[in-house]
Structures are given as C-alpha cells and as structure tokens.
Amino acid sequence: MNLHYISDNKGKITGVFIPIRDWKYLKNKYSKIEQEDTFDYEVPERHKKILSQRLNNYPTNSENVLDWDNVQKEIEGEYGF
Numbered sequence: 090m091n092l093h094y095i096s097d098n099k100g101k102i103t104g105v106f107i108p109i110r111d112w113k114y115l116k117n118k119y120s121k122i123e124q125e126d127t128f129d130y131e132v133p134e135r136h137k138k139i140l141s142q143r144l145n146n147y148p149t150n151s152e153n154v155l156d157w158d159n160v161q162k163e164i165e166g167e168y169g170f
Contacts, residue, residue, distance in 0.1 A: 095104035
C-alpha cells in the first residue's frame, strides 16, 4: 500500500491519502469500512444521568473543570499528534 501523508506547514501530519486502487481493496476486504464515518450511537441513560449531575454541579464546582484547549494540547503531546 502506497500511502501519502499530508502535513501542515509545521510538519505535523494532518491526513493520509490512499490511492484509489488501495481504497477499493480495503473496501472489498472490510465491507463495513464506509460505515465507520457515520455516527449511529445512542448515549446510554446512565451516561446521560452522570452528565446531568455534572452539569448541575458545575456552578458550585467550576474549579474542577479543565480547559479544553489545555486538555487537547496534553493529549496531542502524550500521543504525538
């Protein structure tokens, strides 16, 4: 498979180009591959309950909340994205 990596101006890999021949092979081998990008997931009630509790507690516990930009940078650094 002849993959081509796409990078931004800082050299960070941001995507992958797969030649059509290879894409057709993958689609044939993994019949559900095109379904991967569809979001068909129902959030369990127990998760909804936890989220509701956290949202209700936020005004009195806002110091325990993490800033998304900082969390994203930490994840990117940890996993080398």
